[in-house]
Amino acid sequence: MNPDISLRLKSIEKALTDVIARALPAHEQLARDQLNLIVGHLRIIDEHWRYALRYELGTLDQLLTLAAQLRPFGDAAQQSRLDQACQSAGAVDRADFDQVSTAQRALAAALDRLIAADDSTAPIPPGLRDAVLAHFALAAPRERAWHHASHLDPDPDSLPPVSSLFTPST
Amino acid sequence: MSVQAPRWDRDDLEPRIAHVLSRKMQRREQGGYSARTDEQVTRQLEDLFRASGLRDIRISQLARMTGGASKEQFAFTLEHGEASAPERMVLRMDPWMGIVETCRGREAELLQTYAGIVPVPPLRFVDADGEHLGAPGLITAMVPGATAPTDVDTAAVSGIGIRFAHWIPKLAPQFVDNLAQIHLHDWQADGLSYFEAPQAGTTQAAQRQVNWWSRVWREDLVEPDPLATFVERWLREHAPVCARPVMVHGDYRIGNFMFVEPSGAFSAVLDWELAHPGDFHEDLAWCVQRLFSTPGTDGEPLICGLLPRAEFLSRYADATGFTVDPSIVRYYEILSAWKCIVINNATACCAARESQSHQDIVLTWLSFSTAVFRDEIVRLIREAEAL
Numbered sequence: 268m269n270p271d272i273s274l275r276l277k278s279i280e281k282a283l284t285d286v287i288a289r290a291l292p293a294h295e296q297l298a299r300d301q302l303n304l305i306v307g308h309l310r311i312i313d314e315h316w317r318y319a320l321r322y323e324l325g326t327l328d329q330l331l332t333l334a335a336q337l338r339p340f341g342d343a344a345q346q347s348r349l350d351q352a353c354q355s356a357g358a359v360d361r362a363d364f365d366q367v368s369t370a371q372r373a374l375a376a377a378l379d380r381l382i383a384a385d386d387s388t389a390p391i392p393p394g395l396r397d398a399v400l401a402h403f404a405l406a407a408p409r410e411r412a413w414h415h416a417s418h419l420d421p422d423p424d425s426l427p428p429v430s431s432l433f434t435p436s437t
Numbered sequence: 438m439s440v441q442a443p444r445w446d447r448d449d450l451e452p453r454i455a456h457v458l459s460r461k462m463q464r465r466e467q468g469g470y471s472a473r474t475d476e477q478v479t480r481q482l483e484d485l486f487r488a489s490g491l492r493d494i495r496i497s498q499l500a501r502m503t504g505g506a507s508k509e510q511f512a513f514t515l516e517h518g519e520a521s522a523p524e525r526m527v528l529r530m531d532p533w534m535g536i537v538e539t540c541r542g543r544e545a546e547l548l549q550t551y552a553g554i555v556p557v558p559p560l561r562f563v564d565a566d567g568e569h570l571g572a573p574g575l576i577t578a579m580v581p582g583a584t585a586p587t588d589v590d591t592a593a594v595s596g597i598g599i600r601f602a603h604w605i606p607k608l609a610p611q612f613v614d615n616l617a618q619i620h621l622h623d624w625q626a627d628g629l630s631y632f633e634a635p636q637a638g639t640t641q642a643a644q645r646q647v648n649w650w651s652r653v654w655r656e657d658l659v660e661p662d663p664l665a666t667f668v669e670r671w672l673r674e675h676a677p678v679c680a681r682p683v684m685v686h687g688d689y690r691i692g693n694f695m696f697v698e699p700s701g702a703f704s705a706v707l708d709w710e711l712a713h714p715g716d717f718h719e720d721l722a723w724c725v726q727r728l729f730s731t732p733g734t735d736g737e738p739l740i741c742g743l744l745p746r747a748e749f750l751s752r753y754a755d756a757t758g759f760t761v762d763p764s765i766v767r768y769y770e771i772l773s774a775w776k777c778i779v780i781n782n783a784t785a786c787c788a789a790r791e792s793q794s795h796q797d798i799v800l801t802w803l804s805f806s807t808a809v810f811r812d813e814i815v816r817l818i819r820e821a822e823a824l
Contacts, residue, residue: 296503297472297796304798333663375661382666386444391670396818399667404815407664410808417805419597421727421738 276313280306311416314429320364321433322413327356327371329406334378336398341381352377445673449641450648451713453540453631458652461538469792470533475499477571478511482528485569485576486517489562493518502527504584504692505708506785506799507535512579525579526561531572534793536785536800538653539710541565541573543631547684547709548577550627555615556580556703582695582704597806599691600731601742607701609743610752612694615706616724617756620683620717634682634714642679642715646772647672654779657787664811665782668775671818677765679716687711689720690729691741717759721750722769727813728777728806767821774810774817782807 270278283306291298315322334353338346356370382399412426420426450458473481479496486494495516502510508529516523531541542565548557558577567573585591585599601608625634635641651669688711695705725746730738733745740749754761785800787793794800 294500297501300503301796301798304802307802308798330663372660375663378663379661379666382663383670385442386447387442388445388673389442391667391674396667396671396822399663400815400818403664403811407808407812407815411812414805414808417802419728419803419806420809421730 272316273313276309280309283309307417311414314416315413318429318433320362320367323364323367323371324361325409325432326406327359327367327374329402330371330374330378331356333398333402334374336402337378337381337395340392340395345377345381345384349374349377349381446644447648447651449645450652451633451645453543453633454649454713457538457540458649458656461534462656464533465791465793467533470794472501472795473509473530478513478528478530481570482513482515485562485564485574486515488569491517491519497523498525506796506803507537507539507710507794508532509795524561526576527558527579528570528574528576530570530574531567532794533572534784534788534791536780536788536803537711538784540631541575541710543712544709545575546629546631547624547712548575550624550629551619551622551706551709554622555618556705557709558705558707580695580705582697584692584695584707587698597692597728598731599742604696604701605739605743608696608703611696611701611703612741612743613749613752613756615694615703616686616689616720617753619686619689619706620720620757620759622684624684624714632684632714635679637681638678640676640678642682642719643676643768643772644673646713646715646719646776647676650776650779654783657779657783659783659786659790662778662782664814665775665778668771668778668814668818672768672772672775675768675821677716677718677762677768682714683717685713685715685717685719687713687720688723690724690726691731691743716765716769717757718762718765719769719772721753721761722766723773724749725766725770726773726777728809764821767817771814771817771821774813777810778807778814781810 283302288299288302291302293299331353334349338349341349352370352374356374359366359370361367382395408426409432411420412432413429414420415423415426415429479499482496483494493516497514497516499511499513502512504510509532510530511528512525513528514523514525529541541563545560545563545565548560551557552559558580560575560577562576564570564574586601586604589600589602589604591598591600624632635645647669654665654669686706686709688708689706693706693708694703695707696702697704725740727738729741731742733739737745740746743749744752750761750766753759781804785804789797789800789804
């Protein structure tokens with residue numbers, strides 16, 4: 268497509284930094300701060316947009332794996348909800364961002380219900396604990412890398428570049 | 438007949454906290470929020486001052502302030518018939534939603550209680566329920582100083598990322614001592630009306646915190662999160678006993694204290710809005726969070742940019758005479774990281790989605806930090822289970 272998305276984003280950034288920022292009075296600090304964040308968001312969007320679908324698909328697939336691991340810890344109702352969410356997730360059009368995103372949220376909600384165990388005071392089963400922690404030990408660093416350009420990460424040098432998060436097959 | 442398993446009591450909250458959370462849900466129904474204009478703010482201030490009995494009111498030099506992620510803040514100069522000289526003041530007002538929902542009445546009571554004990558901005562006026570300002574608000578005198586040194590290059594959002602460099606020897610002792618003074622003060626003797634202490638010798642201090650933030654999580658949820666749900670259950674199961682409740686500041690960290698140059702003397706401990714009666718370990722755990730650390734010259738993480746962890750905890754124990762229990766610090770580190778997920782991922786995104794704040798863009802930016810807290814929680818729970 269021409270002009271492509273990156274070109275349009277860069278044009279917006281240039282207008283904001285070269286024209287709009289210079290027109291803002293120096294004492295309008297809130298406006299200047301928000302302008303800086305707009306530019307930051309644009310840069311992150313420019314990095315994210317080409318990978319966004321693959322990122323969401325990766326998250327969905329990771330949750331499907333977690334669902335299989337946690338299913339034995341649920342009661343019949345929780346298992347049924349989880350099965351339904353997994354079935355829907357398996358049937359989504361994997362080229363459709365909205366469908367993937369919706370399926371991912373539905374699956375996460377079903378997992379939430381199972382983990383919360385109806386607010387029971389029963390101790391957390393060690394197997395459930397280990398599976399959840401193992402899942403997020405992989406998922407959290409991936410998410411940190413995805414958001415590295417926010418500069419909020421205290422250890423940015425440990426993060427891989429966003430492009431390396433995706434293999435050609437995903 | 439099936440017997441239902443026992444369930445956690447989710448409803449045990451300080452009454453005023455429950456009130457402000459309910460009030461937030463009512464405000465959400467009012468639709469989107471836009472930044473107030475100077476004219477609106479001036480008119481609302483005049484209403485408040487007239488209701489407070491002032492005459493011949495003149496408000497000038499109104500200027501919007503930046504910093505923080507929850508309140509709308511303005512500096513202004515007030516002159517009136519009873520004042521001998523103009524005074525520069527700061528107004529903090531609630532938008533429909535900020536990154537946290539808190540009570541200006543509680544904040545005002547603490548500013549009065551702690552005046553003279555630690556440096557705080559002097560309280561001038563409070564409108565706890567927004568009767569005159571249109572939204573809850575609080576007015577203090579302007580305090581000199583800044584949250585970051587002027588001679589150290591630094592880029593920070595909401596205080597995160599400030600570097601103190603050669604100012605550390607002057608600032609670090611005050612940082613510890615002021616926290617100690619907050620915890621040592623017998624606030625219950627001051628008759629504060631907006632606070633209710635948890636029962637000593639029980640797990641109520643921790644359970645109430647879990648209840649507070651789990652209610653926020655449920656009400657502000659944008660996207661389900663199995664880790665957040667798991668951590669909530671873990672926190673309920675592992676809640677420690679609090680032997681002696683103190684006043685917990687709740688947001689004692691880098692970016693929330695001001696100092697003057699060149700002395701380096703603290704001029705104010707800021708942002709008391711999250712303060713609550715609870716376990717002193719909670720403030721220690723909040724301070725030591727990874728997000729608030731910056732590397733020292735040798736690369737070692739410095740707590741709030743000031744001290745290595747072990748030295749910070751040791752100096753605090755010396756200053757208070759309290760015994761710091763590492764397993765309870767670890768528990769509250771997990772609670773703090775979970776609370777940050779609630780704040781940054783649920784409330785921040787909810788406020789932005791519903792257009793409830795004057796700085797939605799700041800809120801969505803801060804939500805990027807959630808991944809850091811998720812990663813921390815995994816490590817912390819594994820370490821806690823090994824303790």
